[in-house]
Amino acid sequence: MLPHPAFTQGGPKVATRHVYDGAHINSGKIADEALVKQLPGFTNKYAAVNGIKMHYVIGGTGKLLVLLSGWPQTWWSFHKMMPSLKKDYTVMVVDYRGMGSSSKPAAGYDKKTVAGDVYELIKSLGYQKAYVAGHDIGAQVAFSMAANHPDMVEKLVMIDVPHPDETFTAMPMLPAMGTPTDTLDPARPYVWWFAFNQLNGLPEDLLEGRAAIFQKAIFHYLLKDDAAMSELDRAVYAGAYNSREAIRAGNAWYQTFTKDVEDYKKYAVLKMPVLGLGGPGYDWLRFVLPNKASDVKVIKVNNSGHFVPEEQPEVAVEEIRHFLN
Numbered sequence: 001m002l003p004h005p006a007f008t009q010g011g012p013k014v015a016t017r018h019v020y021d022g023a024h025i026n027s028g029k030i031a032d033e034a035l036v037k038q039l040p041g042f043t044n045k046y047a048a049v050n051g052i053k054m055h056y057v058i059g060g061t062g063k064l065l066v067l068l069s070g071w072p073q074t075w076w077s078f079h080k081m082m083p084s085l086k087k088d089y090t091v092m093v094v095d096y097r098g099m100g101s102s103s104k105p106a107a108g109y110d111k112k113t114v115a116g117d118v119y120e121l122i123k124s125l126g127y128q129k130a131y132v133a134g135h136d137i138g139a140q141v142a143f144s145m146a147a148n149h150p151d152m153v154e155k156l157v158m159i160d161v162p163h164p165d166e167t168f169t170a171m172p173m174l175p176a177m178g179t180p181t182d183t184l185d186p187a188r189p190y191v192w193w194f195a196f197n198q199l200n201g202l203p204e205d206l207l208e209g210r211a212a213i214f215q216k217a218i219f220h221y222l223l224k225d226d227a228a229m230s231e232l233d234r235a236v237y238a239g240a241y242n243s244r245e246a247i248r249a250g251n252a253w254y255q256t257f258t259k260d261v262e263d264y265k266k267y268a269v270l271k272m273p274v275l276g277l278g279g280p281g282y283d284w285l286r287f288v289l290p291n292k293a294s295d296v297k298v299i300k301v302n303n304s305g306h307f308v309p310e311e312q313p314e315v316a317v318e319e320i321r322h323f324l325n
Contacts (some may be wrong), residue, residue, distance in 0.1 A: 075094065075095050080313035096114050129152060164261045182220065197251040279301050
């Protein structure tokens with residue numbers, strides 16, 4: 001059973017403490033400092049940007065490569081790729097607004113605003129150019145960075161999800177007849193959590209302290225093989241989303257999709273090279289990316305579910321390195 005605060009009927013939360021591979025969990029949350037110790041050559045950092053605190057992990061040498069994770073995860077989702085990538089690049093993995101140990105303000109979760117935070121963070125560290133790669137919500141933020149700050153984004157990598165566009169508004173509320181609801185059918189995806197995450201208050205009431213239960217269903221639905229995420233990985237993500245504040249912030253990325261779609265309509269076609277890496281999202285990327293990118297290549301990642309950085313990290317590293325070089 002994944003660690004999370006224990007509950008008694010009608011009673012208060014009880015803090016728990018566990019140890020996984022040297023990483024300590026207090027009240028269900030694993031400290032970033034303990035996780036970073038498992039990644040030699042990386043350092044845990046914080047910066048004040050646009051009035052919020054931003055957490056990031058950085059290491060390596062060479063050109064800057066910024067990695068942006070997705071929901072319901074944190075910077076840790078790239079931990080299998082980071083050691084290899086730092087041999088060639090300065091790798092910076094960012095917990096953007098609402099994620100992990102970064103601030104969770106009341107507003108500003110549209111991808112244009114979140115991308116602006118990341119842009120200002122990069123500038124504050126003295127970098128003028130960067131390669132930017134994102135997975136899931138992180139891919140949407142990465143695309144928005146490229147669209148709004150093309151002077152900084154030298155090359156863009158999108159993993160399994162495009163920026164919100166009109167295909168998002170066409171998603172069905174009901175699954176197609178015969179579509180499984182416990183595992184993903186890439187030909188007939190049923191993304192039920194898109195609707196659930198639009199709600200205000202109810203997700204917090206249901207999921208506070210119980211993030212592991214919800215995430216178990218999400219991960220099983222989207223993973224090719226459940227074993228691709230270890231017990232430690234799952235504990236990290238559950239701990240990061242166990243609080244009401246974290247649940248609200250993570251859902252806010254979904255609640256701004258309608259604004260993201262409107263912003264997308266105004267974006268010019270990207271001129272920098274763009275790579276799409278798709279597991280089940282391969283056809284989606286192949287259909288959407290050419291609409292807003294003039295130099296785009298989309299590659300199918302075989303034997304992978306949605307969580308490509310954890311399911312096929314070696315393939316992702318190889319394709320990213322080839323693309324950037």
